[in-house]
Amino acid sequence: MCELLGMSANVPTDICFSFSGLRARGGRTGPHKDGWGMAMYRDGDVWTIHDPRPSADSDIAEVISHNSLKCDIVISHIRQANVGGVCLLNTHPFSRLLWGKTWSYAHNGQLEDVSALPIERHHPLGSTDSERAFCWIIEQLQARLGEDEPSLDDISTVLSELALQLKGRGVFNMMLSDGARLYCFCTTKLHWITRRAPFKKATLSDEDVIIDFKEVTTDKDVVTVIATQPLTQDEMWSQMEEGELCVFEGGEVVCQIKAN
Secondary structure: OOEEEEEEEEEEEOOHHHHHHHHHOEOOOOEOOOOEEEEEEEOOEEEEEEEOOOHHHOHHHHHHHHOOOOEEEEEEEEOOOOOOOOOHHHOOOEEEEEOOEEEEEEEEOOEOOHHHOOOOOOOOOOOOHHHHHHHHHHHHHHHHHOOOOOOHHHHHHHHHHHHHHHHOOEOOEEEEEOOOOEEEEEOOOOEEEEEEOOOOEEEEOOOOOEEEHHHOOOOOOEEEEEEOOOOEOOOOOEEOOOOEEEEEEOOEEEEEEOOO
16 A cells, blocks of 8 residues: 655745655655655645655655755655556546645545546546545535635535545545645554654664754744654654544644544
8 A cells, every 4th residue: 555644834834854764665664656745835835746656766756855945734645556557647646626726635545436436526536546536525625615615624524434435345545735734634544643842863764864853943833744654763752543534734733533
C-alpha cells in the first residue's frame, strides 16, 4: 500500500525533515516506488507537485528535501500501485474546487466496487479507486451541505459519515485539506505528533538525519506531523483509532470524531 504524510502548523513551516524520511521509503527503504506527490498550502493558496518516478530517485524530491518551502498545511503521498497504472494522472494528491477553495486529497488503501459510487459532475482524470472516491466525497459534501461553506462541525460530521461508508469497501486512510484545516481519517494506520516548546532533537528512522528543533523554531510555534508510520525513532507518536476522524488547524486538534 501507499504511505501518507501531512503537516499542520500555526506559522509557515518547512517539511524538509519529515519529507526526507518519507522520501526514503519511496523505493529505497520501502516498496512505494510508483510515484509521489505533494500539495503545499500557504495563506489558502496551494502549490501541487506530481512525479510518477520513485521519490527516492526523483530530482524534484531532492529539491523539496533540501529547500525551506514554508507552508501552513502539507499533504504528501508515496504510491505503491494497486489500481491504475503508474502515470502522472494516477499520482496523488488529487484536487477539486469546492466552496471557492481548492481541496486536496490523498488516500492509502484499496477500495472495492468504487464504480458503484454515484458521481455526476466531478469525474476522475485517472483510473484509480482513490480518485473516484474523492470525486464522490466532493459531490456528497456539496449535495448534503449546500453551496455555501458550512461550519467545521457540519463538515466534520458529514465527512466522518462518508469516510465510514468508504471504510466499508476496504482500507481507507485519508488526508483532505481546503487550505485552512487538515482532515485525517484512519482505517488501519495513521500516527501523529505535535511539536511545541520546549523543542527537542529528533532522529529519522529511515535516514541518518538528526535535527534540533530549538534551532529552527520559536517558542510560539506549534507543528503537527501526521504519517502512516512514525518517521522518527526517538519521539512518542500517537496512533489514531480505527474509524477516527481527526481535524487539525494551526497545528492543534480542533475536532475528533470516533466510531461508535
